[in-house]
Amino acid sequence: MKRGHKQLLVVGDRVLVAPERGESKTKVGLFLPPGVLEKEDVRGGIVVALGPGQPLPPPQEEQEPWKQEYRAGRFMPMQVQAGDYALFFRKAAIEITFEDEQFLVVPYGAILVLVREGRAKDRKVPDELPPEI
Secondary structure: OEEOOEEOOOOOOEEEEEEOOOOOEOOOOOEOOHHHHHOOOEEEEEEEEEOOOEEEOOOOOOOOOOOHHHHOOEEEOOOOOOOOEEEEEHHHOEEEEEOOEEEEEEEHHHEEEEEOOOOOOOOOOOOOOOOOO
């Protein structure tokens, strides 16, 4: 993610999230103090950037470690994509400020669910669920 002349790189299996602002009022119009929102266990936000994934060791069957492919980094890809809405454990997230903007760095393992706009290409769930019996 670039801002001006600086670039923010996410490493490993971490995800950079622009946090969602919590509701400061109840449905009836009462204002909530900031401490109430901090007690929630789950938080949400839009995924802005992500790291390459979990590093994998070199292949064991490779017999020629001097080859360039042997030293190239290999990573297990993540399911998350930039633009997804992620729900994650609040206590696992770390707050950072980059160019006067607040972000959260969330480990991949702390993400509970993703909401993605559009349809996935390799979707295996049918469009309509069968009627309940």
